[in-house]
Amino acid sequence: MEYRELGRTGLHVSRLCFGALTMGPLQRGLSPQQGSNVLRRAFELGVNFVDTAELYRTYEHIRLALQDYESDRPIVVTTKSYAYTREGMLRSVEQAKEGLGSNCLLLFMLHEQESSHTLRGHWPALEVLWEAKKAGIVQAVGISTHFVEGVTAASEIPEIDIISPLINRTGIGIQGGNREDMIRAIERAAGLGKGIIAMKPLGGGHLLADWASSLEYLLDKEEIHSIAVGMKTVDEVENNVAFFQGRRDLPAPQVTTRRLHIDDWCIGCGACVRACPNGALELENGKARVVTREKCVFCGYCGASCPEFAIKVI
Ligand code: SF4
Ligand code: SF4
Structure with missing residues (x-):
């Protein structure tokens, strides 16, 4: 190392x-x-x-x-x-x-x-x-x-x-x-x-x-x-x-598809929107939603800010 x-x-x-x-x-x-x-x-x-x-x-x-x-x-x-x-x-x-x-x-x-x-x-x-x-x-x-x-x-x-x-x-x-x-x-x-x-x-x-x-x-x-x-x-x-350490003959890690999951019980408080550093979320019709998937780096900060435990990276 x-x-x-x-x-x-x-x-x-x-x-x-x-x-x-x-x-x-x-x-x-x-x-x-x-x-x-x-x-x-x-x-x-x-x-x-x-x-x-x-x-x-x-x-x-x-x-x-x-x-x-x-x-x-x-x-x-x-x-x-x-x-x-x-x-x-x-x-x-x-x-x-x-x-x-x-x-x-x-x-x-x-x-x-x-x-x-x-x-x-x-x-x-x-x-x-x-x-x-x-x-x-x-x-x-x-x-x-x-x-x-x-x-x-x-x-x-x-x-x-x-x-x-x-x-x-x-x-x-x-x-x-x-x-x-x-x-x-x-x-x-x-x-x-x-x-x-x-x-x-x-x-x-x-x-x-x-x-x-x-x-x-x-x-x-x-x-x-x-x-x-x-x-x-x-x-x-x-x-x-x-x-x-310099090995370059290794297989790439398995690519697992990740996404944000927002539950139906989201109350639209906006805490996750404010917590997201990347502007990846917005409120629409009283619920959080992902604006652009590419902007999300799956940091999980939105989930940590949600008082209802309604948003998470899965
Ligand atoms: S996981 Fe991070 S980047 Fe993605 S929406 Fe939540 S706070 Fe934003
Ligand atoms: S913080 Fe939770 S309850 Fe509030 S808008 Fe986001 S997902 Fe919905």
Whole structure:
């Protein structure tokens, strides 16, 4: 496994980062024990970097995998919270510490930032993260974003250590610009010393048929230090590790057709429409509906926001 220094954090992380959204309740729904088995296999094969979020509800999966795990190379876990107040972020940091346990190095990001405006709106939460870094509770502070402007804005803040931008070969899901705009923003951020963790390398599954060329596209980019790939089975872990180690004779993963399912009991509250970062949903005749299938990267954020549990990725 190849390891890269994550910007100027001093941390060395595997180029393959274990994306934990896919195995959790928003997607495949593995139990904590099942998920921890998949993660443990990744650790055994040299993956030392895990990407999660408070929203993904996978802390328990990760904590179990970390339990009694011993290695010379520390496991680094990056998580994210939507908190924008001081109190909210204090709760989020506490929840992550308790939920993940102490057998990892913790990185913390603001989830889903769009621009300098949203960053300003989250300043009290950012201050909590910087204090947590000073206290040695978190090792690095950053943001995740689907927006080109999110990367640009975070680059201007010296105290932001890491950025997790949405980037993939076709540019699916990128907001406020195209693939080249995002690459330029990432290059600049990396040049300023930010650690870069690419997310949605396979466009939420849309690019699975071109799995190899999609991963190669990102692996070729020096400015991308690690690539978060969602994994939910031991086979996927072994295939991805082999690919990242240079094997190019592997079969593409099975392409499973995914879609959004909206139940009849949707009350049309619009929470999912507001939660979708990609503008893939709208309200019609008092119900949510998908506007454009191609815009959906199956992140599951709409499902997490629904008070009626009426929308999910299946
Ligand atoms: S529709 Fe739902 S799953 Fe699709 S991109 Fe929007 S929030 Fe994510
Ligand atoms: S959040 Fe749930 S109930 Fe509200 S519009 Fe969306 S699917 Fe319907």
